[in-house]
Amino acid sequence: MEYNTGAPIYLQVMNELKKRMVKGELKPGEKMPSSRELAVMYKVNQNTAARIYREMESAGYCFTKRGIGTFVSEEENMFENLKKEMAGELLANFMHEMRDLGFEKKDIIFQIEDYREDADHDDGM
Amino acid sequence: MMMECKELTKWFGSKKAVSEMTLNLEGGKIYGLLGENGSGKTTWMKMVAGLTLPSHGEILYEGHPLCYHDKSEIAYMSTEPFFYDFMRVKDVGEYYGDFFEDFDAGRFVEMTEAMGLLSEMKVRNLSSGMNAKLKIAATLARKAKLYLLDEPLNGIDYKAREEIIELIIGTADGTNTFVISTHLLEEVESFVEYAIFIREGKLMDKVNLESERMKTGRSLTDIYMDIM
Numbered sequence: 001m002e003y004n005t006g007a008p009i010y011l012q013v014m015n016e017l018k019k020r021m022v023k024g025e026l027k028p029g030e031k032m033p034s035s036r037e038l039a040v041m042y043k044v045n046q047n048t049a050a051r052i053y054r055e056m057e058s059a060g061y062c063f064t065k066r067g068i069g070t071f072v073s074e075e076e077n078m079f080e081n082l083k084k085e086m087a088g089e090l091l092a093n094f095m096h097e098m099r100d101l102g103f104e105k106k107d108i109i110f111q112i113e114d115y116r117e118d119a120d121h122d123d124g125m
Numbered sequence: 126m127m128m129e130c131k132e133l134t135k136w137f138g139s140k141k142a143v144s145e146m147t148l149n150l151e152g153g154k155i156y157g158l159l160g161e162n163g164s165g166k167t168t169w170m171k172m173v174a175g176l177t178l179p180s181h182g183e184i185l186y187e188g189h190p191l192c193y194h195d196k197s198e199i200a201y202m203s204t205e206p207f208f209y210d211f212m213r214v215k216d217v218g219e220y221y222g223d224f225f226e227d228f229d230a231g232r233f234v235e236m237t238e239a240m241g242l243l244s245e246m247k248v249r250n251l252s253s254g255m256n257a258k259l260k261i262a263a264t265l266a267r268k269a270k271l272y273l274l275d276e277p278l279n280g281i282d283y284k285a286r287e288e289i290i291e292l293i294i295g296t297a298d299g300t301n302t303f304v305i306s307t308h309l310l311e312e313v314e315s316f317v318e319y320a321i322f323i324r325e326g327k328l329m330d331k332v333n334l335e336s337e338r339m340k341t342g343r344s345l346t347d348i349y350m351d352i353m
Contacts, residue, residue: 003314003315005311005314005338005344005345005346006338006342006343006344006347007338007342008335008338008339009315009335009338010335036295036298039294039295039297039316040291040294040295042315043290043291043294043315043316044294044315044316045154045155045294045297045299045316045317045318046153046297046298046299047153047154047299047318048316048318048335050299
């Protein structure tokens, strides 16, 4: 995984895991990697891996069965909420950036409707 | 505190290689030891490994002055190759097994095989990447409490570096402690917990990287440039 090296690593891994849940790559009730496996997979240390699971658990995204492992939450609502929450974050970010460029909400909506997915938006990056 | 260095100093003739370093290491953490070549990283490591005596100052290991017996719990990997040319990969395992009680021969085989080292290969014929892998496997197959790795990622290609990092992360279980010297900041950034910065034998700073990213949004490279 490519990290933004100026932002906390544990948050970036958590975000990645949440995304995988929303996309259905991690299914309700599925066993998550052990914290050792998580550490190797995401190139983080044990303490960070443990923190990720602690935070994920307290937010209700997963639960731990003692001595067995960590599992993805089985609450269907949680996935819907998570999806909305992540969309909300992206949208807030986008709106903030657009307003920074001087666009009003109605201009932004107009631009979104005018936006063609298949158009060539390659800016050479 | 697992390790305490108090005003640790080492003179080589009229040159001060390590200068009044006072530094504590907590158990269960991964430390990155960062500094230019010749900044005193290796000298500090050799003192902490019990291989070189300090000229001045004190090292406490688990609360007592560092002594000969502690070496059985400290695994040190030097930058120099340390196997005989005529040895085969499996001889290295046996040689280490004879030397160290905490050596896990099964784990050595598992690690060397995973990295493509065949047991019959001769040390003399190994590429620098293969040699680095053999060194790290022999060192990490010990069940030590403290691992001191001097430049484990130096002079090898990207893929070998990634394999070695994977082994280090897989071995660090949150109870043992690692000190890894390197100048490849980006390679270790995501898993090192504290960065120790050394310049001209002096401790410049010890920084908790995750709190720094949280508080100031600075990457390891940013911090390095600010401090050094």
